Amino acid sequence: MSVLEAVSTQAVAGESLTGEVYRDAMRRWLHANLPASFRSDSAAFAPPTLQQSVAWEAAMYRAGLTGITWPQAYGGHGRSLREHLIANQEIGALAMPESVNSIGKELAGPIILAVGTEEQKRRFLPAILDMRNVWCQGFSEPEAGSDLAGLRTRATQSGDDWRINGQKIWTSGAYRAQRCLVLARTGPLEDRHRGLAMFAVPLDAKGVRVRTIKSIDGRESFCEVFFDEVEVAQLDAIGAPDEGWAAAIRVLEIERATNRMYRAWRFENELRHLISACKTDPVLSSMMADRHYASRLGEVVVEIEVLKAHVETAVEALVNGDKIGARGSLAKLYWSESHQRFAALAIELLSQASLPHNPAIKVARRRFEAIYLQARAETIYAGTTEIQLGIIADRILQLSRGK
Numbered sequence: 001m002s003v004l005e006a007v008s009t010q011a012v013a014g015e016s017l018t019g020e021v022y023r024d025a026m027r028r029w030l031h032a033n034l035p036a037s038f039r040s041d042s043a044a045f046a047p048p049t050l051q052q053s054v055a056w057e058a059a060m061y062r063a064g065l066t067g068i069t070w071p072q073a074y075g076g077h078g079r080s081l082r083e084h085l086i087a088n089q090e091i092g093a094l095a096m097p098e099s100v101n102s103i104g105k106e107l108a109g110p111i112i113l114a115v116g117t118e119e120q121k122r123r124f125l126p127a128i129l130d131m132r133n134v135w136c137q138g139f140s141e142p143e144a145g146s147d148l149a150g151l152r153t154r155a156t157q158s159g160d161d162w163r164i165n166g167q168k169i170w171t172s173g174a175y176r177a178q179r180c181l182v183l184a185r186t187g188p189l190e191d192r193h194r195g196l197a198m199f200a201v202p203l204d205a206k207g208v209r210v211r212t213i214k215s216i217d218g219r220e221s222f223c224e225v226f227f228d229e230v231e232v233a234q235l236d237a238i239g240a241p242d243e244g245w246a247a248a249i250r251v252l253e254i255e256r257a258t259n260r261m262y263r264a265w266r267f268e269n270e271l272r273h274l275i276s277a278c279k280t281d282p283v284l285s286s287m288m289a290d291r292h293y294a295s296r297l298g299e300v301v302v303e304i305e306v307l308k309a310h311v312e313t314a315v316e317a318l319v320n321g322d323k324i325g326a327r328g329s330l331a332k333l334y335w336s337e338s339h340q341r342f343a344a345l346a347i348e349l350l351s352q353a354s355l356p357h358n359p360a361i362k363v364a365r366r367r368f369e370a371i372y373l374q375a376r377a378e379t380i381y382a383g384t385t386e387i388q389l390g391i392i393a394d395r396i397l398q399l400s401r402g403k
Helices: 003-012 019-033 050-063 081-092 102-115 119-128 244-255 264-277 282-290 291-319 325-350 358-377 385-396
Strands: 133-139 154-158 161-168 179-185 197-202 209-213 222-232
Touching: 019 050, 019 081, 019 209, 081 264, 081 291, 102 119, 102 179, 102 197, 102 244, 133 222, 154 179, 161 179, 161 197, 197 222, 197 244, 264 282, 264 291, 264 325, 264 358, 282 291, 282 325, 291 325, 325 358, 325 385
Parallel strands: 133 179
Antiparallel strands: 154 161, 161 222, 179 197, 209 222
C-alpha cells in the first residue's frame, strides 16, 4: 500500500489527517520497502546500480514520497510543503542513497513550474517524477564557476530555433542524464547578468559530448559537457531569452534553502551511527566519555539542531507567503562547513579503534571515509563558501563593497 493509499484509508475510517498520521504512513512504507543493500549503515550495503536507483525512485514516486507539492495536473501529488518536509525528515532518518535525479526534481522541475510553458510542464514534469528523464545542470564553466555572470557558452538564434556552443564542467551525473538544464549567453560577455537564456538540451543531440571526471573518492560522477553547434528547438527554451539570470538565481535560492531538506536529519542519522559504532570498541567507548570528545560531539548535536531550525523556519516562511531570497545562503554555508567538521571528527575517532576488524567498526569506516571525501566538495558546489559569505554581506547585511 502506498503512503497516499494509507492516508486515504485512514481518512475514510474517520481518523484525523494530522502530520503524525502522514509521517507514520511514510515511515511504515520506507521501512517495509527500502532494501537492506541500499542502507550505507548496514553490513549488507552495496551501492545500487543506475537501474536499481531509477526503479527505487520510481517506486518512491508511486508511493507518494516525491513530487509531493507539484500540481496533480503535471504528475505531482498536490500536497502541502509541510508534508514535503515530513517526507524529507523520514527519508533523512535512514541511510539511503542519494537521488540520481535530484537535479530534475529539485532544480529543473521547480524552474519549469515557475517559468516554463504549459506544454513544457506537461511534457517534462511527469517524466521527471516517474524517472523516464534524468536531468543534469549545465551552469558552471572552466572560467565561470560560482560567478555565473562570467559564463561564455553561447546560444545564437538559427531561424526559429537555437544553436549552442561552449563547455560546461562539474556537471554532476551528465553521463546518466537525458536532459541538461543549460544556462547560455545570448548577448555580449560585457552584459554579464543580462542576455542569459536557459534551455532543456537533450544530451543525445548531435554535437553534444560528455566526458567523466574522476573525483577524489574514485567515482566518476562529475562530467565535462561540450556543445558544438548543438541545435535546440525553441520548444526547449525555458523562459524568455533575457530571463535566464533571474531563473538561475531562483534555482540557486531554491537549492540552498529548500532542496534536500533531509540533510539535517541525515546528518543526525550519521551521528547516531558513529556513536553506536564507537560504543562497540572499548577504546573508542572510553574516548567518547572523555570531556574533549564529549564536548565535540555535543557541538555536533547543536549544529544539527540549528540546521533543522533553518529548514523548518524556511518552510514556515514559504507557507506564509514569504520569500527566502538570500537567506538560503545561511543554511547552505552552515550545513557545508559543519558537515565537513563532523566528517573529520568521525575519521579521527574511527582511526583510533582498538578493534579495527570489528564488523560495526568496518561498516562505519567504509561509510565515513566516503562521507569525508564527498564532504570536501560541499563548500564548493551550489556556490562556494566565499560566494555565500559575499551574498550574506551584500544582500542580508547590506554592507558596502570595499574598493
